Structure formats: structure tokens, C-alpha cells
Amino acid sequence: MKLIDGKALAETIKGEIAVEVQHIKAQGGKVPHLAAVLVGDDPASAAYVRNKVRSCEQCGFKSTLVRRDADITEDELMGIINDLNMDDDIDGFIVQLPLPQHINDEDVTLAIKPSKDVDGFHPINFGRMAQGLPAYLPATPYGILQMLERYDIETSGKHCVVVGRSNIVGTPMSILLSRKAKVGNCTVTLTHSRTRDLAAETRRADIIIAAIGRDNFITADMVKEGAVVIDVGINRVDDATRKRGYRLAGDVDFEGVAPKCSYITPVPGGVGPMTVVSLMMNTLKASRKEIYGF
Numbered sequence: 001m002k003l004i005d006g007k008a009l010a011e012t013i014k015g016e017i018a019v020e021v022q023h024i025k026a027q028g029g030k031v032p033h034l035a036a037v038l039v040g041d042d043p044a045s046a047a048y049v050r051n052k053v054r055s056c057e058q059c060g061f062k063s064t065l066v067r068r069d070a071d072i073t074e075d076e077l078m079g080i081i082n083d084l085n086m087d088d089d090i091d092g093f094i095v096q097l098p099l100p101q102h103i104n105d106e107d108v109t110l111a112i113k114p115s116k117d118v119d120g121f122h123p124i125n126f127g128r129m130a131q132g133l134p135a136y137l138p139a140t141p142y143g144i145l146q147m148l149e150r151y152d153i154e155t156s157g158k159h160c161v162v163v164g165r166s167n168i169v170g171t172p173m174s175i176l177l178s179r180k181a182k183v184g185n186c187t188v189t190l191t192h193s194r195t196r197d198l199a200a201e202t203r204r205a206d207i208i209i210a211a212i213g214r215d216n217f218i219t220a221d222m223v224k225e226g227a228v229v230i231d232v233g234i235n236r237v238d239d240a241t242r243k244r245g246y247r248l249a250g251d252v253d254f255e256g257v258a259p260k261c262s263y264i265t266p267v268p269g270g271v272g273p274m275t276v277v278s279l280m281m282n283t284l285k286a287s288r289k290e291i292y293g294f
Ligand code: GUN
Pocket: 094, 095, 096, 097, 098, 119, 139
């Protein structure tokens, strides 16, 4: 069993991006600039955004944090998005989700200019991705593709079972892995809460992508000997022995499953850090106008 060290790989890629940014600066080019909008005081969202800002610093990017209270109106938030859309110095931006109940996530996603949508959440980017056109790829699936590529894990002709059909992980992952591409050419089964005999499906998998959001959901009896297991889950589990009162657990029962795997990602230190790096890669692409040419 080999561990896929997402934390180390993320550091390597951030180092590569920093070198690129130094070249850009040396040639008098524009420093990539990412903005993040954080609404409210959800501690998990605040931690994610802090991480994104810190990663910008590590990559040599400029970053701008726009922070607003939870009682902001949808109109006010739309005004901020409009300003960011128009600001030529901002290459890309994200609005951290979830948003307070009174704000419609969908309206917000649609308001972001696709050429600045470095989260890859806008339907224009999703559609372009689905058709294999240049697009910002959503961060988590993009991070997983990077892991598979950098660890030289063969995907062509393999059977991949994706567990979970969310718009930001499961569904795009299933599309990306079935594409005719260097990391792709899988036969993909997309499973979800209504799948009959899920264990029979996962047992046939050469590659399992677990993105269901339930701790210890994938157990050893559901995994074939030699499978590659990618754990997307970041679940908070009560743990009185920890100072903060909880620990993070993935969707996979790591202890039970790891001995059967050829490769497996840990939680924490697996997919999570790669997600942030993907956002940095998308921001670099945005500053180079690689996707849309403007
Ligand atoms: N909330 C959880 N994950 C994400 C993400 O990747 N982007 C944004 N904007 N919000 C999130």
C-alpha cells in the first residue's frame, strides 16, 4: 500500500507556481490576483478562506479578502460580485459557500463572470468542461486528477466508481475521468444514495472516489484487493479527547481499507490540500488568460 501524500504534493506544486510567478515578475508581467468573498462567521468557512489566502502568499500571488456580516442583502452581495467582475486587477475570485439561508447560492454562482470563475462552478465552465473545451475545472476533481497524474496511476481502461453525485465533486469527477484525456479513459459508474447494492459496485472498482460526506462509509468489505482509493470526505466527528472537541474523518474507514489498497489518500493531508492548490493553478491560468483569451 502506498500513501498518496496530498500535503507534500501540494507544497511541491505551490513551489512550482511560485517559481512561475517569479518569472512573470522578472519579465514585468502582472502578478496573479485572487479575491475571496467570505460572508458570515462560520468557523469552517473562515478556516478554508484563511488557507486560500495563505496559499496565495506561498505562491507569490496578490490576494484580497472581502468580508461581510451574515446579514448582508443579496443585492449588496451582487454589487460586490459586480465590482469584482469589472476590476481589471482581479484575475479571479471565489465566493465561499455555504452562504446564509436568505441568499441564493445559485444566483451568486450565475453572477460570477465565467472568465473569473476560478472555482469552476458556473454552468458555462461546467458545460465547457463536459464538452472537453478549455475551462476552469472545479478544484476538488482537478486536485484528484493532479494526484493521479503525479503518482503515475494508470486510469485508461480502468473501472472507476464515484460515490456521491454533487455538482462540485461527484458529477464533474465522473465526467472528467471518462473523458478522452491523459488522466481519463475510465469506465465510470456514478453511484449515489439510491444505488442498489452499492458494495457490489465498489467491489468492482479499480479506482474508488469516495465523496458521499459520511464518515467511515467505505469499509474494507466494499473494496477490491489492489484498488486505488481517493477519500474526498472531510467529516467532523465528535471526539472528547481532542481540545477542539472533534476530529476530522474521511468517508473511508482508513484503518480497515488501507491494507487492501495499492494507493490510498489520508484524511487530513490527502485531497484537501490539493483542492486549494487547484484554485491556485486556476488563478495562474486566469492571470495568463489561458482559458478565455481575455
Ligand atoms: N465551500 C466548500 N468548498 C468550496 C469551494 O471549493 N469553493 C467555494 N467557493 N466554497 C466552498
